[in-house]
Structures are given as structure tokens and as C-alpha cells.
Amino acid sequence: xxxxxxxxxxxxxxxxxxxxxLVYPNTWHQIAVSSLTGLGLIGLLIEYLARGRRER
Amino acid sequence: MRPRRSDFQGASLGVFxxxxxxxxxxxxxxxxxxxxxxxxxPTERYQAARAVVxxxxxxxxxxxxxxxxxxxxxxxxxxxxxxxxxxxxxxxxVPGVRxxxxxxxxxxxxxxGPSAGAxxxxxxWDSAALGRIxxxxxxxxxxxxxxxxxASAGAKVGQAxxxxxxxxxxxxxxxxxxxxGPAAAxxxxxxxxxxxxxxxxxxxxxxxxxxxxxxxxxxxAAPGLTVLTGSARGDAEDPSVAAVRPDMIELASGVxxxxxxxxLIVVGGLLGLQARRRSREYxxxxxxxxxxGQVRGRVVQEALRxxxxxxxxxxxxxxAAGAALHAAMRDKGVLPPGFALALSPLxxxxxxxxxxxxxxxxxxxxxxxxxxxxxAQALGETAADPSGVARWRVIAGALxxxxxxxxxxxxxxxxxxxxxxxxxxMIMSLMIGxxxxxxxxxxxGAQVLGGVVALLAPVTGRLARQAAASAAPRAGAVLTPVAxxxxxxxxxxxxxxxxxxxxxxxxxxxxxxxxxxxxxxxxVPSGAAEAVRGVPGVTAVTPVHRTTVVMPxxxxxxxxxxxxxxxxLGADASKTVDAKTTKGGLDALTGTSVALSKDVxxxxxxxxxxxxxxxxxxxxxxxxxxVYERGLGLGDILLPRDLVAAHTxxxxxxxxxxxxxxxxxxxxxxxxxAVAARFTGVRAVDRAAFGEATSRELRTxxxxxxxxxxxxxxxxxxxxxxxxLLAVASRRRELTLLHKVGATRAQVRGSVRLEGVIVLGxxxxxxxxxxxxxxVALAMFVTGTPVPSPPSLPFVH
Numbered sequence: 116x117x118x119x120x121x122x123x124x125x126x127x128x129x130x131x132x133x134x135x136x137l138v139y140p141n142t143w144h145q146i147a148v149s150s151l152t153g154l155g156l157i158g159l160l161i162e163y164l165a166r167g168r169r170e171r
Numbered sequence: 172m173r174p175r176r177s178d179f180q181g182a183s184l185g186v187f188x189x190x191x192x193x194x195x196x197x198x199x200x201x202x203x204x205x206x207x208x209x210x211x212x213p214t215e216r217y218q219a220a221r222a223v224v225x226x227x228x229x230x231x232x233x234x235x236x237x238x239x240x241x242x243x244x245x246x247x248x249x250x251x252x253x254x255x256x257x258x259x260x261x262x263x264x265v266p267g268v269r270x271x272x273x274x275x276x277x278x279x280x281x282x283x284g285p286s287a288g289a290x291x292x293x294x295x296w297d298s299a300a301l302g303r304i305x306x307x308x309x310x311x312x313x314x315x316x317x318x319x320x321x322a323s324a325g326a327k328v329g330q331a332x333x334x335x336x337x338x339x340x341x342x343x344x345x346x347x348x349x350x351x352g353p354a355a356a357x358x359x360x361x362x363x364x365x366x367x368x369x370x371x372x373x374x375x376x377x378x379x380x381x382x383x384x385x386x387x388x389x390x391x392a393a394p395g396l397t398v399l400t401g402s403a404r405g406d407a408e409d410p411s412v413a414a415v416r417p418d419m420i421e422l423a424s425g426v427x428x429x430x431x432x433x434x435l436i437v438v439g440g441l442l443g444l445q446a447r448r449r450s451r452e453y454x455x456x457x458x459x460x461x462x463x464g465q466v467r468g469r470v471v472q473e474a475l476r477x478x479x480x481x482x483x484x485x486x487x488x489x490x491a492a493g494a495a496l497h498a499a500m501r502d503k504g505v506l507p508p509g510f511a512l513a514l515s516p517l518x519x520x521x522x523x524x525x526x527x528x529x530x531x532x533x534x535x536x537x538x539x540x541x542x543x544x545x546x547a548q549a550l551g552e553t554a555a556d557p558s559g560v561a562r563w564r565v566i567a568g569a570l571x572x573x574x575x576x577x578x579x580x581x582x583x584x585x586x587x588x589x590x591x592x593x594x595x596x597m598i599m600s601l602m603i604g605x606x607x608x609x610x611x612x613x614x615x616g617a618q619v620l621g622g623v624v625a626l627l628a629p630v631t632g633r634l635a636r637q638a639a640a641s642a643a644p645r646a647g648a649v650l651t652p653v654a655x656x657x658x659x660x661x662x663x664x665x666x667x668x669x670x671x672x673x674x675x676x677x678x679x680x681x682x683x684x685x686x687x688x689x690x691x692x693x694x695v696p697s698g699a700a701e702a703v704r705g706v707p708g709v710t711a712v713t714p715v716h717r718t719t720v721v722m723p724x725x726x727x728x729x730x731x732x733x734x735x736x737x738x739x740l741g742a743d744a745s746k747t748v749d750a751k752t753t754k755g756g757l758d759a760l761t762g763t764s765v766a767l768s769k770d771v772x773x774x775x776x777x778x779x780x781x782x783x784x785x786x787x788x789x790x791x792x793x794x795x796x797x798v799y800e801r802g803l804g805l806g807d808i809l810l811p812r813d814l815v816a817a818h819t820x821x822x823x824x825x826x827x828x829x830x831x832x833x834x835x836x837x838x839x840x841x842x843x844x845a846v847a848a849r850f851t852g853v854r855a856v857d858r859a860a861f862g863e864a865t866s867r868e869l870r871t872x873x874x875x876x877x878x879x880x881x882x883x884x885x886x887x888x889x890x891x892x893x894x895x896l897l898a899v900a901s902r903r904r905e906l907t908l909l910h911k912v913g914a915t916r917a918q919v920r921g922s923v924r925l926e927g928v929i930v931l932g933x934x935x936x937x938x939x940x941x942x943x944x945x946x947v948a949l950a951m952f953v954t955g956t957p958v959p960s961p962p963s964l965p966f967v968h
Contacts (some may be wrong), residue, residue, distance in 0.1 A: 129572075129576060129577075130857060132576075133577065133579055134592070135578070136577070136580030140580060149577070156569075156573050160566050160569060160570065163562065163565070
């Protein structure tokens with residue numbers, strides 16, 4: 116995954132996370148969306164860290 | 172290897188100025204802290220008393236948190252207490268005690284003569300012995316209609332004067348004058364007890380005794396009461412100084428600590444930059460046998476050589492700064508008039524020591540990288556700045572920014588302590604995330620802002636853009652403090668402005684009265700509300716009596732004792748006050764009941780019980796009868812007026828709300844004015860003229876936010892200027908090369924200036940973005956709309 120794809124995905128997932136919290140607070144689907152996008156964000160960061168270790 | 176003088180003149184000057192300012196600030200707040208610890212109200216009327224017996228100055232509650240032992244938590248009481256006069260009997264039995272005087276105290280207004288409108292403190296003549304007060308002319312009062320006045324009242328012995336206590340002005344005959352001492356009027360003891368509104372009670376018991384009377388015996392004779400001696404006797408005269416003491420201690424420590432932390436961030440950055448610039452020299456030292464410890468020692472030594480004179484001069488100046496701060500806080504009403512300044516060398520020495528120790532730690536941290544680098548690696552590095560960013564920084568920064576933005580929803584949808592905590596967490600998270608990601612932000616800024624600059628200035632702009640992009644970590648070190656100070660300053664100043672505007676908007680919206688009776692003196696006599704009820708056209712009359720109440724609340728899991736401004740509302744509260752109740756109603760506010768704002772209600776049900784401590788420290792279990800939304804405008808706690816008045820030092824009301832049936836007719840308004848005219852200093856005003864005085868808490872916050880912003884702005888300005896100078900100095904070879912390949916001096920200078928514009932501009936935009944998020948969230952939390960109030964300019968009113 117290229118750097119621009121990775122960070123574009125990061126910003127999109129973060130935006131979805133924040134906007135969904137504001138528009139649908141305290142609903143079951145907001146919790147599900149926040150969890151999924153949060154996992155996605157962490158996954159992207161892990162991929163970034165792993166790629167750095169491989170390149171070294 | 173001696174460094175060149177020009178190498179670290181810039182950095183050392185920056186470090187010197189920053190540490191000097193930091194020491195001055197820490198020392199100034201240290202003076203405030205010491206004053207808070209030693210402050211007592213001046214002892215004037217109790218000078219001759221061996222001891223003064225009163226109720227404990229603070230209320231306490233035993234709390235237990237999970238995993239820790241039970242402990243007492245305390246808050247000060249703010250009102251004069253009520254002690255039964257019979258408590259003096261046991262004190263009189265103590266050996267050595269000559270007399271015990273029950274002192275009563277009540278506010279008084281002169282209603283005639285040259286000093287009409289002057290506020291005096293009323294007492295019984297028997298308490299004059301406690302202050303060695305004797306008439307300089309005339310004699311002591313004996314009959315119920317006799318009084319002794321201070322000479323400053325402008326009356327003559329034998330003259331008839333009108334004085335107003337808690338009713339319409341009454342005529343008294345002046346039998347004596349007191350030449351010096353506090354502004355107090357003395358009545359016959361029986362008259363004073365009646366005028367105080369609580370016959371049979373005293374606000375303090377003054378003990379006149381010989382020196383052989385033991386204080387321990389007095390304490391044993393007064394169980395449950397406090398025996399005050401020495402300068403602590405002043406706290407019995409005026410509890411307002413003791414009441415602000417814990418807040419001042421907390422505030423001085425907090426603000427002093429914040430200023431020091433900000434200074435150390437700047438100093439750490441400067442020391443780190445300086446150490447990086449000399450990394451090749453340190454590598455050479457390592458190559459010829461110096462140990463990492465010796466290199467670290469050298470870095471620390473150089474830092475301390477600058478810090479020592481800065482801290483010494485700053486410490487000396489901090490005493491004057493502390494005195495000036497104290498005076499400014501008294502002028503703004505943040506400190507009560509009796510809060511005296513306590514000056515000693517201790518704050519100066521403490522700030523010197525703290526600054527030196529902190530500088531030592533920061534220099535050690537700055538030296539870690541250069542002392543640990545391998546000599547061959549360092550010698551092999553090119554002279555160009557590194558452009559890469561460590562992955563751990565990117566990951567940590569991204570996580571913190573994501574976490575900060577994720578809590579935005581939480582702070583917008585909750586209230587009270589949870590919302591405040593999540594808002595603070597969001598701001599901290601975003602700021603630290605920006606600090607970690609600063610090289611990437613600098614690179615982005617070089618592309619975007621640099622592109623704009625390159626369009627406007629093709630040659631110098633392009634050079635500047637490339638220079639900014641290629642040395643991103645160095646640019647990040649410059650833009651980080653700029654972003655932080657702009658974000659911090661805007662959030663602080665806007666936050667206070669938003670809260671102040673929301674408070675006055677809520678107070679105005681909550682007021683359904685057509686007219687208000689207000690006083691230019693100590694308060695509105697309770698007879699005024701009764702008199703207004705009889706005016707034709709008036710349908711609702713609500714006297715309002717303010718006080719401070721202490722209540723245990725649960726904050727993020729722990730039980731804390733907090734002081735809250737509270738209002739006692741009289742009859743017809745639901746007709747004159749619109750608190751926007753969500754549960755229950757203000758009609759039920761009678762007896763021992765309480766209405767709570769949603770921020771402190773903590774989900775309380777109507778009919779449940781809440782423990783709270785009234786103004787004089789009396790503990791009650793109040794029945795919750797309403798929960799309301801307008802906590803900012805009305806205060807977080809509403810109580811029945813009679814309950815509040817029975818437990819405050821003054822029987823007078825703060826104001827009276829009056830509502831007419833429909834708009835008030837001219838006859839009704841004239842009748843209201845006539846009623847008000849019967850009481851000295853009282854007048855009827857309309858809603859436009861009725862402005863609620865800003866609370867002491869808000870005035871304190873506004874004042875302190877201006878100081879913190881000015882201090883941190885000063886540190887960052889010094890840091891940015893110094894860092895820019897250092898950055899230019901480190902690029903001497905690069906700039907010389909540019910000149911040699913054809914760039915003119917003007918172009919080189921221009922490119923350096925434009926590079927500064929790009930970097931500082933990126934920092935400013937980043938700071939504004941963080942501030943915008945935080946202030947919008949704060950506005951939603953406080954007002955319910957995403958529109959923050961513009962900040963008030965520092966020191967300008």
C-alpha cells in the first residue's frame with residue numbers, strides 16, 4: 116500500500132468515526148461503526164510499523 | 172574543544188531570558204501561595220481578647236474511595252456562624268478567665284447626616300472591651316435607643332440619627348463617639364441582640380483572660396468549637412479571607428506549575444537544538460576517549476552556567492512581581508480586601524531551586540541523544556539537517572490525534588465534570604499529537620503554503636519552499652510552540668468569554684420579573700419584600716438571598732467536597748424565576764428542600780435526599796424537589812430563602828424580584844418607587860439596569876487566563892526568535908553556497924524571511940485549527956450552540 120493511499124484511508128476512517136458519533140450518538144449502530152473504524156485505524160498504523168521494520 | 176562564542180550566544184540568550192521569566196512567574200505565584208498559607212484577616216475588634224471561640228472554619232466529610240483508606244475532605248465555610256450564648260457559661264469557669272463576651276455582628280446603613288449611605292458594622296457595647304474601644308467623647312449606650320458611632324460618621328454627641336438594620340430606618344440618639352478603630356456602631360447589648368435577628372446567638376465568644384489562663388483548658392470547655400488565638404483571631408472577625416485560602420493555594424500551585432512547564436518546553440527545545448548543532452564536536456570528544464557521562468556532564472554544565480544567573484535575578488525580581496500580582500488581584504476583586512501580602516525570601520529561594528533542578532533535568536534529557544551517538548556515525552553525518560521522521564513519532568502522533576478527535580463526540584453529548592474532563596483530554600491529546608507530527612505538518616505546510624508563497628515570489632519563494640520542505644524536523648521544532656501557544660491562548664481566552672457570555676444570557680433568560688429592588692449598600696431589608704406585596708398590580712414578590720454552599724459530588728468516580736454559589740429564593744419563585752426545570756418545580760422549594768442544576772444533580776430523583784453544608788457550616792439533608800438546566804445563570808443550587816437567611820451572617824436580601832400582572836402600570840411603578848424610598852440605599856430598577864455582578868470565580872478565571880496567556884506567549888516568542896536565529900546560523904555554509912552560485916544577498920535574505928513566513932504561518936494555521944475544534948466543542952458544552960464568544964483582549968476593559 117502506498118503512503119498516500121494509507122494516509123487517505125486513515126483520514127477517511129477518522130472522519131467517518133467522528134461524524135457518525137455526532138450524528139447518531141448513543142445508538143447501537145454508532146458503537147458498531149466507531150468500533151470498526153477504530154480497528155481500521157489501528158490496523159493501518161500496524162501496517163505502517165510493520166512495513167518500516169521490513170524495509171529495515 | 173571550545174565552542175565559538177557566536178555558536179551559542181543566541182541559544183544561551185534565549186535560555187537566559189526564558190528561565191528569568193519563568194523564575195519571576197514561579198516566584199510571584201510562590202508569594203501568593205505563601206500569603207495564602209499565612210493569610211488571616213486583620214485583627215481589629217478582638218485585639219484585647221486572649222482567645223476567640225467560634226465554630227470550626229471548615230466543614231468536613233469522611234469519604235472512602237475504592238482501594239484506599241477513608242479520609243476527611245474539607246472546604247471552608249464562608250459565613251459568620253451562630254453559637255448559642257449559653258456556651259459562654261463553661262468558658263467562664265476556666266481559671267484565669269475574667270469575662271466572656273458574646274459578640275453579635277450585623278450590617279448597618281446610616282440613613283441621615285453627612286455620611287448618609289455609609290455602611291457600618293453593628294455590635295453590642297459589651298464587645299467593645301474585646302478591642303479596648305472606649306468613647307473618645309460622651310458615654311457608652313445604655314437605653315435601647317442609644318448608640319455610639321465612629322467619629323468618621325460625622326455625627327455629634329446628643330444628636331438624633333437614623334440607622335437602618337433589617338427594617339426601615341429607626342431614630343437613635345448618639346451618646347458617644349469612638350475616635351479610632353473599625354467602622355462600627357455600638358448599641359446596648361439587648362438592642363444589638365434584637366437587631367442581629369438571632370437573639371440568644373452570637374457570631375463569636377471573645378475571652379478576656381489573664382496570661383496564666385491555659386488555652387487547652389479553654390478548648391476543653393468548648394467541645395465542638397474552635398479556639399482561635401494570635402493572628403488567627405482575625406478569621407473570626409471576617410471569614411472571607413479563610414474562605415479563599417484553599418482556592419488561592421490550588422491556584423498558585425497550578426498556574427506556577429503551568430508557567431514552569433511551558434518555559435521548560437521552550438528551554439528543552441533550545442537546548443536540544445543547540446546540542447544537535449554541536450553533535451559533531453561531541454562525537455569528536457567521544458572519539459578521543461570521553462565517556463557518554465562526561466559529554467552529558469558538559470551539556471548540563473553549560474546549561475547551568477546560563478540558568479544560575481537567570482534564576483538568581485529572576486528570584487530577586489519575583490518578590491516585587493508577587494507584590495504587584497497581589498495588588499492587581501485585590502483591585503480586580505479576585506482577593507478579598509483583608510487578604511494581606513506575606514513577603515519573605517522563601518518564594519525567591521524556592522523558585523531559584525525549582526528552576527535550577529528543572530533545567531538540570533531538561534539538559535540531561537537534551538544530552539541523551541548526543542552522548543549516546545556512535546562517534547563514527549556522527550562524524551560521518553553530513554552537515555545537512557536530517558529530513559526523515561521516526562516511525563514511532565508518526566504512529567504516536569496519529570494515535571493521539573485520532574483519540575482527541577474521537578472524544579469530541581463525548582464532550583459534546585455529556586455535561587458537567589465528565590464533559591469538562593473529556594474536553595481537557597481532547598485538547599491535551601490534540602496538542603501532543605501536533606507536537607509529534609510537527610515535521611509532517613511542516614512538510615505539508617511547505618507544499619501548500621509554500622506553493623502560495625512561490626506563486627507570489629517566484630525566485631525567493633521557491634528557494635524558501637524547498638528549504639522548508641527539506642528540513643522538516645527543524646521546521647517542526649519552530650512551528651510546534653507557535654501552534655501550541657495560539658491554540659492554548661485562544662482556548663483559554665475564548666473559553667472564559669464564552670462562559671461569561673453564557674452566564675449573563677442565562678441569568679437574563681431566567682429572570683421573569685418586571686422590576687427588581689436592589690441596594691447600593693449591604694442588602695435589601697426583609698421588610699421591603701413584605702411592603703412590596705401590598706402594592707396594587709404586583710402579583711409575585713421573591714426575595715433572593717445569596718450564599719455559598721458546600722456539597723459532596725461525585726467527579727469521575729471519586730467523591731469530592733465542592734463549594735457552590737447558591738441562591739435562597741422566597742415565595743412565588745416559580746413566577747419570577749424560569750430555571751428551565753426538567754424535573755419537579757420551584758413551587759416545592761420550602762422547608763429543607765433543594766433544587767439542583769443538571770450539572771451537579773448526578774441523576775438525582777425527585778424526593779431523594781442530598782447532604783449539604785449551609786453557609787455557616789450547618790449540615791442538612793435536603794429533599795431534592797427540582798432539577799433545572801440554567802445552572803450557569805442561577806448557580807448550581809437553589810434553596811428556600813428562609814433556610815439560607817437563618818444560616819448567613821447578614822439577614823438582608825441581595826435583591827427582590829417583583830412581577831406585575833401584565834406590564835407594570837405607571838401607578839404601580841410609582842408605588843414601587845415609594846416603597847423603595849422608605850429604605851436607605853434601595854431602589855427599584857428595570858431588567859435593563861439590573862446587571863448581575865460577575866462572580867468572583869469568573870473574575871478569577873478571566874484574570875488568570877490573561878496572565879497565563881501573556882506568560883506563555885512571552886516564552887514562546889523568545890523561543891521562536893532564538894530558534895530562528897539558531898536555524899539561520901546553522902545554515903551559514905548553505906546560504907554562502909547559494910550566494911556563490913548566483914543568488915544575490917537580497918534573494919538569500921528574502922528566502923530566509925519567506926521560509927520563516929511559511930513555517931510560522933503553518934504553525935499559526937495548525938494552532939487555529941486545534942483552537943477552532945476545541946472552542947466549538949466548549950461552546951456546545953456551555954451554551955448548546957457551536958458558536959463561541961470572541962475572546963476579551965488581555966488587560967483591556
